[in-house]
Amino acid sequence: MYKILLVEDDLILGDTIFDILESAGFEATWVKDGQKALDQTFITNYDLFLFDVNVPFINGFELLKDLRASGDITPAIFITARVDIDSFSRGFEIGADDYIKKPFEIEELIIRISAQIKKSFKTYNKNIVYKDLSFSIDKKEIFKDNQKIHITPTEFKLFELFIKNIGKMISKEEILYHVHSGDEGSEAALRVQISKLKKIGLEITNLRGVGYRCEQV
Template sequence: MSYKILILEDNTLLLQTLEDFLGGHDYICTLVSSGKEALKQCYENKYDLYLLDVKVPDLSGFDFLKELRASGDRTPAIFVTSLSDQESLTKGFMLGGDDYIKKPFDLSELLLRIKALLARAKGIVDDWLEIDDAYKLNLARKRLFHNQEELDINLKDFELLYLLVKERGKVVTKEMIHERLWSSSEEINEGSIRVYINNLKKIFGKDSILNIRGIGYRFEK
C-alpha cells in the first residue's frame, strides 16, 4: 500500500526533485507551493505525512500545521527548512511538528526520516471502528474499508461518517456537524452537508441515515 505525502514547498525545482525521488520509492505526492492551497488540499484529501517548508506564501508552514492540529489532525509532519535557530526549531515542535531536516539536505536522509516516522505512526494505524460485519473505519489513516477493499471517499465524508457512527442511534445535530467538519477559518456551507449525506447514502443505502427535519441526522445502519 502506497503512502500519500503532501509536500508544501515554494521552490519549484526542489518540489519537482522531491516528487521524482519519492515517487521512485512508491510514495504518492501532492505538490503545493502556498500555505492556503495546502490547507485546501488537506480539507479535501487524506494524507499519511506532511513535508512542510516554513517560508511559503499566504500561510507559513508553522501556521498551516497550527491550523491542522487545532482541528484534530494528527498526521505526522516533517519541517524541511533553512531555519536553524533554536527558537524556530522549538516553535516547530511546540506546534506539533514530529521532525525537521535542514536545507540543504541529502535525499537519502530525508527518506530515512520519512520511513522512521511512518513506522512510528504504524502503532496507531490499526485503530479501527467497526460499522458492521462488512464496513469499518481506520481512524488513524481516515479510511473507509468494505471488507478488505479501501473505498474512495473524501475527508469530509469520512469525518461526517465517523460522527454518525460514533453517535449511532442518537441525533447528530447540525451544530455538531459544523464543529466536526469545519475549522474556525472555513466558511460553513449548509448545502455541502446534504451532498455529504447523499454520498454516504450511496454507500450504505438511502434508509441508512434518517433526516430529523430542522435538527440533524441519525445513523440507522
C-alpha cells in the same frame, strides 16, 4: 500508496523532492503555498505532511498550527534551512513530528518519512500482526496465513483506520469522513465494508448509536 502533501515554493527543490517521493513509491501532491495546502487537506486525507517553513500566504508554522487546532494529527515534517533553537522550539510546540535540514540526502528524507509513517501505526516495526493477519506497513499489503488478501481501496482505508486505533472507539462520522476524504458517505455501505473486514479477521464491535471499535486481541 501512502499520500504525502508537499509544500515547497522553490520550483527546483520542489520538483526534485516530488520526483524522489514518487520514485520511492509514495503518492505526492505538491503545492507552492500554504493556502493551497490548506485547501488540499479538505479534499484529501494524507498520511504525512512535508512542509517548508517559508512559503507564501500561510507559512509552514501557521499552516501546521491551524491544522492541529482543527484536530488534524497527520504526521508532519518540516524541511527548512532554519537551524536556530527558537525555530526548532516553535515547530515542535505547534505539533511538528520531525525536522530535516536543507540540504539533505535523499536517503535521509525517505528514512525520516518511513519512521513517521510507522509511528502513526504506533509501532517501530515494519509489520503489524493481528491474530492470523499480518499487515506490511511499507508495502501496504495484508496477509492471512501467508496468503495475500485483496480488498477494495475503500475497505483498505477502513482497515488502516482500525489498525491504527485498536481498542479505541471511532465515531461513525469520523469513519465516514476518513474513508470518503471529507465527502458524505453511506452508512449502509459502511456496514457492508465492516462486515468484509470482520470476515478477514478483524474483531469489530458496533457500539450502537456511537461508533465502532476494533477489539484488542
